[in-house]
Amino acid sequence: MVIVLAHTIASAYLYIRNPDRFGLHRTDTRVESGDSPSTCSSCCKQSHYNSSLSENFYNEEAYLPLLEAKTIPELRLAIRNAISSIVSQLDHVVVYLKNPTTGIVEADGGKTIPSDGLLWHVFHQENVSVTECPSTLLDPLSDCLGLSEEEQENHSVICIPVPGKSEEGSIGIIAASFENGISVNVHDSRFEYLKKQTSVCYQLIKSSTNTRRKSVCESDSHIESLIGLCGELYDQDAASLQIKVIKYLQQRTQAQSAFLLLVVPDTQELFCQVVGSKVLQEEFRFPGQTSCFAPALERKKPISLDDLPKDKRQELHDIAGTNINSFLCVPVRRKGGEDLIALACVLNKKGSERFCGDDAQAIRKCFQYTATVLTSTLAFQNERKLKNQTQALLHVARKLFTRLDDLTKLLREIMQEARNLTQAERCSVFLIDEDELVAKVFDGISAGEQQIEQEIILPKTQGIAGHVATSGQLLNIKDAYSHPLFYRGIDDSTGFRTRNILCFPIKNEDEMVLGVAQLCNKKTGPCFTQFDEDIASAFAVYCCISISHCLMYRKTQEAHHRNRLANELMIFHMKVTDEEVTYLDVDIKSVYDIHPDFDQFSYAPRTLAEEETPGACMSMFEDLGFISKWRIKKDCLIRFVLMVKRGYRNPPYHNWMHAYSVAHFCYLLIKNLKLEEIVGDIQVFALFVSCLCHDIDHRGTTNSFQVESQSVLAALYSSEGSVMERHHFAQSMCILNTEGCNIFENLSSMHYTQVLDLMREIILATDLAHHLRILKSLKEIANNGYNTESSRDVKLLLCLSMTSCDLSDQTKNWKNTKHIASLVYQEFFSQGDLEKALGQNPLEMMDRDRACIPDLQISFLDNIALPVYEVLAKTFPRLQEVLQNVLENRSRWEKIGQVLKLRRGNSSQQLTVEQIIALDSDSEEFEALKQANAVNGR
CATH class of the missing domain: 1.10.1300.10 (3'5'-cyclic nucleotide phosphodiesterase, catalytic domain)
Known part of the structure; x- marks a missing residue:
């Protein structure tokens, strides 16, 4: 196409530089030597016309718009302008060109060529024609040119067919009107050049249109298939959605196989559930930052096979399960964010050595429409899985917490529920007892009430269970026989073959390991999965709570029984004998x-x-x-x-x-x-x-x-x-x-x-x-x-x-009150001594070294006792004598306080409680001390 365009431009340039070479001055065959004067006049006009035409033709700009036209309407306009430049006396010009898409010959405004008349005849004969303007009644040409009745009488028309390729005939026709008397040579080389120029430009536009149409058709086809894919993404299962998306990617990129690596945002872990059309029995999960896909995760740009380190390509082979000849990995961003949701991988392009940028763009385009559906489905699936897991764990909790009264029954229930949750063949639960692991039901098989209990005791540091008990970390062993901690002796003696093991610790809130649960042989897969690990960790919390409460309940029951025995013993010794009853039964x-x-x-x-x-x-x-x-x-x-x-x-x-x-x-x-x-x-x-x-x-x-x-x-x-x-x-x-x-x-x-x-x-x-x-x-x-x-x-x-x-x-009376005070302070000081022994500072009334008994008694009476009896006496006047007794005792304490102060005035020696209580304001000592202090001026 470029070569044709170059030749066209070159030929136009040569034509303009040397018009004589192309027979520009050839005379019209219609003009003869013996014409009348009028004919001579016409010849003069013809000579003038040729001169004018030559001048216009040398103007190279007349043809350039044809080369610039990119569409058929633009080409029609360029043709009208070009012929008007060549023949300036033309009044009306109309250009009909065939529509490359529909094949209909039409002018501006969508007007089609008449189905009869001069235009139709010349279009099919493919010869230039000059004739007088036909009547409108006889030919639609005048209407096509837009001639009035007056113009129809004194105008002629020229019709120039535009040839196409040999197999397609004419591709258009140019019609123009001019006044009678102007001679036009139908074989003029300028018309021939215009026809060729128009034909070449038409073919260029047609070719471009077909190319664009083909591209649009292909694009429409891809969009339609993408829309069809979106319409099929109605599954609530992420694996089914991935199969459909992968199938589309394989068809779109001509890949033999494809898979999606889903990204866990928090950990940048990658996992694959589907390869090609195959759903994996166990999802392939691995850390992304240390894998061969790390460059795609870090740069968030496509990578090919050349970008993968050779020592890490085995990971790709393990996922694909086939030899890798070509590879393209395109990161898929979350819509409206920079986070990655997946890595889309296609393998082994058909008919080519490598994938190209268009393939990467096609993958991006696919996920532009499908990423939201995929992420929503994954979120829904995770929520549904979480809901099912929660319901299962609640069911487990309900069953476990009804067995708190019997540890053996509880352990059996734990084993049964652990097998159900993880689809394991067997389960054992070991409880830690100092430096030993104790299991009452080793194989975890349910048993009736009549089962004979036998304990199996293992050292805490032995085997897989011992390792988990000491480390506190879950252990998922895919091949038991290849693991160094596995002991084959039990399998050899029982005939049971252990394929894989999931062993998890049962820890309390302080991260202290209470026990270990060991699951054997996944029934629905080759080994225990990450999901099994997650649900086992959650299940371990319920195990810990139930076992802790069961042990606590057992201790409580034991304490209750001990207390009951102690109470029975106390009641036995407190029990009133019949003799004592008989003694009082009078x-x-x-x-x-x-x-x-x-x-x-x-x-x-x-x-x-x-x-x-x-x-x-x-x-x-x-x-x-x-x-x-x-x-x-x-x-x-x-x-x-x-x-x-x-x-x-x-x-x-x-x-x-x-x-x-x-x-x-x-x-x-x-x-x-x-x-x-x-x-x-x-x-x-x-x-x-x-x-x-x-x-x-x-x-x-x-x-x-x-x-x-x-x-x-x-x-x-x-x-x-x-x-x-x-x-x-x-x-x-x-x-x-x-x-x-x-x-x-x-x-x-x-x-x-x-x-x-x-x-x-x-x-x-x-x-x-x-x-x-x-x-x-x-x-x-x-x-x-x-x-x-x-x-x-x-x-x-x-x-x-x-x-x-x-x-x-x-x-x-005072005697009784003094006696009671002595008893009270003995009790108080005894408590004070205990508090001192505990390193505490007792209250003054409890401290035998600081207590001033008279003052304390007065304070007690004023703040506690007297308000009680004052209220009582006011409510019941009969009790005034009771209030008076309290007041009299208070005055006695005041006098003892005075005696004590007088006594201390003569000596700093401390008095005991009994000595203080024995002081009496009525005693001779009181009077003697009073007189002595009076003499001394005190």
């Missing part, structure tokens, strides 16, 4: 037989011998009417009182005598204030029993000490607060649940529940922290009056009553 004494003032607030209950106190308790139950009202069996009451007495330890103060004196003050409140009429019958019953039980098993230490020393009691109760009080209530419930000791057994269901709830609230109210929280509300009741209809007021009054009973030793 007529219950009247309280007045015990002491005439037994029901008076002035009576000090501690004056009664301890061995007589159980009988006194029976008398109080009887005198308050509890025995008859609540149908308490006498022997049951005896056993209950004796069990409560034995439940108290023997610290200096918080012992049975304290409980007895607290219960006695409660008796006084109920007896003297008719408390049952104020708070209710069941309430006063619960209050009295709570007073007896409120300090059971007291250890002689405070709540804060229990927490600081991290005692067992603190571990049980510290989260709820009031450690000792909760323990006292728990021990009370233990006694009530002891056979023959439940004094509430004949209560109705409603009263039974109510009395236990009341006991809990009342005993917890003995915590002074609780009392200080409700003191403001108690003062409001004292000021505003008590509402018997308010359950809140009832509970507050019961709590106030309990606290007043607990502190009632401060309401007795």
Whole structure:
């Protein structure tokens, strides 16, 4: 095509340089020598015309537009301009050319050549014709030229057919009109040149059009096939989609085979699922950064076989499974980003030694439309796999967590579920016991309940399981017999052949290995896959949780059984003998037989011998009417009182005598204030029993000490607060649940529940922290009056009553009060000594070296005791005498404080608790010290 164009340009140039050579001055054969004058005139015109034509023809620009035309319309325009330049007298010009695509001969505007008339005749005869303009009625030529009726009468027309190749005839026709009298030589070489020039340019345009059309057709064909591929990508399975995409790539690039290497974004790991039309049984997965595909991952540009290091080409052969003659790898970017989603690889181009840039472009074009579908399907498949895996693991968790009561059954369940999840033939679970691995069911085969359990014990450092146990790393062995850690002895003895092994650790949250699970022989593939490794790692978490909880549950059960045995032993030694019951099973004494003032607030209950106190308790139950009202069996009451007495330890103060004196003050409140009429019958019953039980098993230490020393009691109760009080209530419930000791057994269901709830609230109210929280509300009741209809007021009054009973030793005579102070500080100082031994700094009242007992007692009375009895006396005026006793005891402590200060004025010697308590403001020593200090001016 280029050669033809060059020849055309050259011939045009030579024609212009030497027109004589081409017979430019040949005369028209129509002109004869013997013409008339008019004819001579015509000849003159002809001579003028030839001269003008020669001048115009020498203008080389007249033909250049023909060479520049790239389309048929442009060529028609160039022809009109060229012939008008050659023959300036032409009025109208029309050019018909055959459409290279449709073959229709047409002019501008899509007007086709008439099917008859002069134009049609000349077009098919292929000879130049000059004639007078035919009438419109006879020929459509005039209409084609656009001649008016006047022009039709005085104009002639010239028709110049444009020849094509010999086999295709004319390719067009040029028609023009001119005034009559202008002579035109139909054989003029200029017309011949124009025809040839037009023919050559037409062929160039036709060839170019066909080439473009062919290219467009091919492009359309590729687009259609690509659209067809996109329409076929409806599968929800990534492997099926890859097969279709790979098939298209093979056809488009003429490759014998192809595959996709999918990229894991986080790790740059590559994996292949399909090669050609074959779905791999196990996906081929390997690290991309160290493979032969690393250049494509790093540069994100296509690579060929020449770009692969020769020592790493074996990887490509392993994937393709065939010899590699040519290779092209094109990175596929994620749409809208720079991250790679895959490497598209084509192998062995048919009919060529290598792949070209067009092949790379075709691959890019393919994934421009299919990458989104592929990534979406992969994401969907991963989500579906994750969902199925999650559901499977939830099912596993549900099954495992129902076996926490039996470790052997749990291990069997773990083995069974591990086999199901990974499609393994066998499974064994080893638990670590110091330096050994212990397996109860070695082969993992399910067994019935009658199976005889036998343990297999292995050293922790032996074999594959030992390696995983010590390293804490999962081990996937594709060929067991080739692995150095595998022991063949078991296979030889059992006849079982181990092909592959997946062994994974069972670790807790601290990465400590609790055990090892070992799976043998993948049933649905040649070996265990990456997916099996992932699901085994997830499964190991559930194994760890279930095994840990099972072991913890077993320890809890063992501890529970030990505690139960200890309680049984304790109850056995606390158990009340029949002889003791018989000793008390006599007529219950009247309280007045015990002491005439037994029901008076002035009576000090501690004056009664301890061995007589159980009988006194029976008398109080009887005198308050509890025995008859609540149908308490006498022997049951005896056993209950004796069990409560034995439940108290023997610290200096918080012992049975304290409980007895607290219960006695409660008796006084109920007896003297008719408390049952104020708070209710069941309430006063619960209050009295709570007073007896409120300090059971007291250890002689405070709540804060229990927490600081991290005692067992603190571990049980510290989260709820009031450690000792909760323990006292728990021990009370233990006694009530002891056979023959439940004094509430004949209560109705409603009263039974109510009395236990009341006991809990009342005993917890003995915590002074609780009392200080409700003191403001108690003062409001004292000021505003008590509402018997308010359950809140009832509970507050019961709590106030309990606290007043607990502190009632401060309401007795001075002798009793001094004695109690001695007991309290013995207990306090004992705790202080323990705190010092623990490296702690005890409170002043606990420190025997710093405590000033009179000051501490005054502070205690002012801040704790007096507010209680002031509220009580304001609520119940009958109790003013109780308040007065407390105030009198306070004044006694003030005087002792003065004595102590006088004593210290003469000597710096420290006094013991007993010596301080023994000081009395009424003594002769007090008067002597007072006079001596007066003399000295103190």
